[in-house]
Amino acid sequence: MIRVLVADDQALVRGGFRVLVDSEPDMTVVGEAGDGGTAAALARELRPDVVLMDVQMPGVDGLEAIRRIAADPELGGVRILILTTFDEDDYVIEGLAAGASGFLLKNTDPGQLLHGIRVVAGGEELLSPGLTRRLIARTTTRAAVDHDVFAQLTAREREVVALVAQGLGNDEITRELVISPATTKTHVSRALAKLGARDRAQLVALAYRHGLVRPG
Template sequence: MIRVLIADDQALVRGGFRVLVDSEPDMTVVGEAADGGTAAALAAQLKPDVVLMDIQMPGVDGLEGIRRIAADPASSGVRVLVLTTFDEDDYVVAGLTAGASGFLLKNTDPAQLLHGIRVVAGGEELLSPGLTKRLLSRGAPRSAVDHDAFAQLTAREREVVALAAQGLSNEEITRELVISPATTKTHISRALAKLGARDRAQLVALAYQHGLVKP
């Protein structure tokens, strides 16, 4: 049973997500929060598998909530799936960097949202292709480039990271590059280690921030 915590400042939105999640035989909602601080506290207390986290909430916002969950040993193993709206691209990258395991648009298809919860609960990262395309089309947020770190990547590793940043899954990258699934995982793992990224989601955030992926 996948245990889900819903964090959103709008009660009607939380209620809608609760009905959707509780309708699935393999999922259950274990709690609700109206801000990031409450979400972090409940995550430590209830230890859900996945937190559905809104970003823009009054008081303690979703970004700070994600940071608190990621930093709290009591929330070890809790995964955060960010739900965002069309005008929050900058927050998406910040959310991934803070420790989120993926992001989806709030108006995504219900079946896709449920799939996303299962993917994140299973220990994988979820990166919405629609949002990654929009991030690319407007240009990545810029930050200081660690040339030494990125210089350590091989040409193939850079190619794999770029494809991941465009929203491709490991399976899709494997087909695109005509390599084995094990080779794809190896390239991702080595890129994570060389760049000091915590997980795949942060790896993609770094790719955006450092301009590895171009519009």
């Protein structure tokens, strides 16, 4: 059973998510929070598998709640899925950097939301290719790459990180670069270790914030 905590400042939205999640035989909503401070406190108390986290909430916002959860060593098993709108791209980047495992638009199809919860609960990152490419087009405007951040990566590792940032999975990267699946996995693992990133979501955040990925 996947245990879900819903954090959103609108009671109607929380109620809708609860009905949707509770309708599934393999998941249940264990708590609701109307602000980030309550979300972080309930995460410590309830230890959910997944937190559906809105970013714009009164008082303590979702970003700070993500930071608090990610910084607590006892909450290492709690995964966070950001729920965002089209005009909150910067929040997504900050959220991934803070420790979220992925993001979805609030108006996403219900089936995709349920799939996303299962993906994140299973330990994977949810990085939709379409949404990440849109983020590239709207938020990546730096004139040059911050070479200091990526200096320790090989040229091939940089290529792989850039493709991860565009939302490609390992199979797609393997086909794009015409390399073996094992080689792709090795490049991703080495990039994670060299950059001190916890997961692919943080690789995406680093690529955006430091100009490795360019629009187009």
